Structure formats: structure tokens, C-alpha cells
Amino acid sequence: MLKNSNETITLPEFTVTVVNxxxxxxxxxPNLMAGSDKGLxxxxxxKDNTPGCTVQAVDFTANFDKLAxxxxxxxxxxxxxxKSHGNFIAKQSLNIDLISDPDExxxxxxxxxxEKMLYGKTHLGVVRSTFVYDKNAQMIGSFRNVKAKEHVDQLLEFLSN
Known part of the structure; x- marks a missing residue:
């Protein structure tokens, strides 16, 4: 679901490890932003190599040219x-960059x-979410708790308007 806010959220300047x-x-x-015309x-x-995450990553790869x-x-x-990212990229033939964030x-x-529920037990986990930044490093879209299968189409529609 798209959430708009009057709050300006700038892209953080963290150093990250990118795998491709x-x-x-x-x-x-911000350096990753330099490789785009409009944004990031x-x-x-x-988690890598799980069913929903694989569907989503493969969908981003399949729509790479449209997004570019x-x-x-x-x-x-x-x-x-x-290492897991490298294996995921190779196994699924992904052409997108992945960031390893083991320290969260x-x-x-x-x-x-x-907090998420899995097999009747609660645990802390990553909620599938997407953030879109413009060339000025300002957030222009926030999508939280998205569906793996439908999300890239939703994102393409948002970016085309």
C-alpha cells in the first residue's frame, strides 16, 4: 500500500556492501543513486532463496529494462x-544489486x-517493503507489507504516473 507523507525523508548515507x-x-x-537517471x-x-523472495527478485529482474x-x-x-547473496544471484540469474545487511x-x-507470526510462534522478521527515492535523494514513495507476486506491477504503475 502506498503511503504518502508531507514529511521529507532523505536517502541515508550509510556505507553498504553491494553484491551483483x-x-x-x-x-x-547516494553513490548507487548515481547510476540512475531519475532515482533509486x-x-x-x-531471505534469499525462499519462495516469495525468489518470486519478487525474479520479477524485478524480468522488469529490469522497464524500470531502467x-x-x-x-x-x-x-x-x-x-555469500548467500552471491549464490542467490547465480542460482536465479538475477541482474539486480543486493545489499547484505547482517547487522540490520x-x-x-x-x-x-x-513482529511476525510463523507456525504459531512470534519472531522478529523483515516485512517486505519498498522505498522509492528521486534524483534529489528524497523519498517519493513508501510501500509496506507488499505482496511478492503483485508488487513490481504496482510499482511500475506508481512510477508511470
């Missing part, structure tokens, strides 16, 4: 390790760790 088909590198979120899409997901044509770069974030610095900043 070329390997891994340390950079900042940061999406948070619970709209001027946006896509970055996925989870608490998984660099980004997850906490974006407030995506919430």
Missing part, C-alpha cells in the same frame, strides 16, 4: 550474507523489522 554479478563492493546509497528503488525482503527505461535503479536488501543497520533505519 561482478562480485561485491563497498559503497554508499530500495526493496527489503526476508523509467530511470530507476533497483537495489534489494536483506539480512543475508554476501538499513533494516532498522527503514523500520522494516517487525
Amino acid at each position: 554479478t561482478q562480485g561485491e563492493q563497498q559503497t554508499t546509497l 528503488i530500495i526493496y527489503f525482503y526476508p 527505461a523509467l530511470g530507476y535503479r533497483v537495489i534489494g536488501v536483506s539480512r543475508d550474507s554476501v 543497520v538499513l533494516c532498522k533505519h527503514f523500520d522494516v523489522i517487525k
Whole structure:
């Protein structure tokens, strides 16, 4: 669900570890923005190689050209390790960048760790969420608790308007 706010939220300048088909590198979120014409899409997901997360990552990959044509770069974030991200990218032939956030610095900043129910027990987990930033590093869209299968279409509709 899209939530609009009058509050201006600027892209944080954290140093992150990015994993892609070329390997891994340390950079900042604003530096990642430099590779786009209009902005940056940061999406948070619970875990590499799980059914819903795989559906979502493959959908972002399948729509990579459409999102790039709209001027946006896509970055996925989870608490998984660099090695896990590398395996996920290779196994699923992903062409998007993934950020390893094992210390939950980004997850906490974006407030995506919430109490969840799994098999009748509660635990803290990442709630599937996406944040869209414009070229000025200002948040222009926030989507929380999204569905893995429908989300990229919802995002494309939002960006096309």
C-alpha cells in the first residue's frame, strides 16, 4: 500500500556492501543513486532463496529494462550474507544489486523489522517493503507489507504516473 507523507525523508548515507554479478563492493546509497537517471528503488525482503523472495527478485529482474527505461535503479536488501547473496544471484540469474545487511543497520533505519507470526510462534522478521527515492535523494514513495507476486506491477504503475 502506498503511503504518502508531507514529511521529507532523505536517502541515508550509510556505507553498504553491494553484491551483483561482478562480485561485491563497498559503497554508499547516494553513490548507487548515481547510476540512475531519475532515482533509486530500495526493496527489503526476508531471505534469499525462499519462495516469495525468489518470486519478487525474479520479477524485478524480468522488469529490469522497464524500470531502467523509467530511470530507476533497483537495489534489494536483506539480512543475508554476501555469500548467500552471491549464490542467490547465480542460482536465479538475477541482474539486480543486493545489499547484505547482517547487522540490520538499513533494516532498522527503514523500520522494516517487525513482529511476525510463523507456525504459531512470534519472531522478529523483515516485512517486505519498498522505498522509492528521486534524483534529489528524497523519498517519493513508501510501500509496506507488499505482496511478492503483485508488487513490481504496482510499482511500475506508481512510477508511470
